[in-house]
Amino acid sequence: MRTALALFTSDLRLHDNPVLHTALRTSDRVVPLFVLDTGIARAGFAAPRRAAFLAGCLADLDEGLRARGGRLVLREGDVVEEVCRVAAEAGAGEVHVAAGASGYAQLREARLRSALGAGGRRLTVHDAVVTVVAPGGVVPAGKDHFAVFTPYFRRWSAQRPRSMPAAPRRVDVPGVPGLPPPVVTAPPGLPKGGEREGRRRLAAWLRGGLARYAELHDDLAADATSRLSPYLHFGCLSPAEVVARARGAGGPGADAFVRQLAWRDFHHQVLAAVPGAAGRDYRARGDRWRRDADEAGAWREGRTGYPVIDAAMRQLAHEGWMHNRARLLTASFLTKTLGHDWREGARHFLDLLVDGDVADNQLNWQWVAGTGTDTRPNRILNPLVQARRFDPDGAYVRRWVPELAGVPGRAVHEPWRLDGARRPRYPAPVVDLAEAAARFRAARGLGGG
Structure with a gap:
């Protein structure tokens, strides 16, 4: 036998x-x-x-x-x-x-x-x-991985899907001893783990949110992303099946959602080819990162004085999850506004994220820091501009920063401009954005402009 x-x-x-x-x-x-x-x-x-x-x-x-x-x-x-x-x-x-x-x-x-x-x-x-396409499944001529997403995505999209076996009807297991199943004690805000819950959420997402994903996926307050990332990280959901079912639904939302799953595969193929990128710059820029414990603490604890940044960091602390647009903003703020090492932020994210994945986390951080695969490594995401664009009425900020709940309209993004009794008890900004941008550009040898 x-x-x-x-x-x-x-x-x-x-x-x-x-x-x-x-x-x-x-x-x-x-x-x-x-x-x-x-x-x-x-x-x-x-x-x-x-x-x-x-x-x-x-x-x-x-x-x-x-x-x-x-x-x-x-x-x-x-x-x-x-x-x-x-x-x-x-x-x-x-x-x-x-x-x-x-x-x-x-x-x-x-x-x-x-x-x-x-x-x-x-x-x-x-x-x-673990991925839709194996890390070495598509490679450019003469190289072991794609370093730019767009050509990778074209090749990735052209791959024929593999067969997807059904769940087994019976599993005969010999008498081998093991530990008892773990006791599940989930902290507040943590989603329920497991394949059944993942499949339930996937079905609900395909019925509901997917159709408007292209329209709403960057809207912070709408919270209109799939929230399937923990289930993909632990493999409770097959990424190949998720892609197949999304494509079956069709439409702009499905196209945009599948593209995000391709980004996941892209990062896995980069890490598989360059494992050291988990801790070393994929493309070194000669950065001399700053160290400031007070600034780092303010960033981690959501008290930088920039409400959209603080809201995102407080959401991370409570839920172990953060909206993708918010991840980009908080990473840009730490690395390019405060000038701190991307590894400092990546470590904090891995400590708290339920979906914390070495490939996605580290390489997204490097993408934002400009040491990774981004073809515009020196772009800076201005938190005020981004907040006005992706949280225009401040609903996301008010959800996570209760000190600002009574601040009306867009004033919630710049509470320090309010006068007298109208000004809430809220930290002053830890850094001036214009000065920080000039400092970053000078450090990268780009001049003051």
Whole structure:
């Protein structure tokens, strides 16, 4: 009787999971395994909110497997040691796993291949499970990855979709011991984890918000984005299925939404080719970043004196999530207005974001800081201009900055201009925008203009 091991990583789902599907198709029994990898904490990527969301994902996955006669085998420790131990206990000759993009995932794969091979076992790595198109699936002539999004998107869009297997009807699991399913204690503001919740949200999004996504996706107060990013990060949703279903709906909203999923794949293919970009400049600009603990603290705590920035940072602290436009604004403010290192901001985001993904987070931060793939690396997003454009009546600011709830109209974006009793108790701006812009341009050798 052939036994295989399906190692879950960032693919915590039963629908369209080539890892589990192939293991079931080629074996008589399968051990669905997830390892609470202690190396994640040592590498600095553990975060309480993601751990809480992950607990919900694992509990949901276990329930789904039990409904099919199986169960999730949960272990904790070094992922390679635990995989080898479970494979030996179950008599598994093959281990299936999804390919990852990060340097950590690539090292994990190499270690697994070596350790399993030494024991006479085989590792099978499946591409295009975490992404729509595998990181190396499309490349420019003579290079290992695209460094500019637009040509990548053209090639990405032309790829034929792969087959998407249905969820299995039955999973036969040998008697291998494991930890009990995790207890889910979600903090306030945290969404419910798991495939069932992800699929429910996807269906609701396709029925409702998708049609107006092109029109409203930058509107901060409308909160009209899909909020599916945590489910994509943990693989509760198949990105290939999400793209297919969005394309099936059609329309400008679907086109704009699919483009954002292509950006996700774009960042994964950059990181897969250049793993060091998680911590080093993709394109060095010779920056000498400033260090100011008071400024950094004001940015983190949402008290910079610029209401749209403070609203976004307070939303992040409460929900573990932030609107994409707000992510761009807060990142530009830290790096180009305050002149702080992008790594400082990326670390804070990874500490709090439920959808905190190394590829998307680090490379978006680099894009904004001008050290990444942006073809206009010196652009500065003015928070006042952006606030007037994307939160014109101040509804987003009032939602998250209660001190400004009584300030009328657009005055909410510049409360320091109010006089006397009309002026709210709110911090003065930590920096003058014009002076900060001139400082940044001078630091980049662009002159004062």
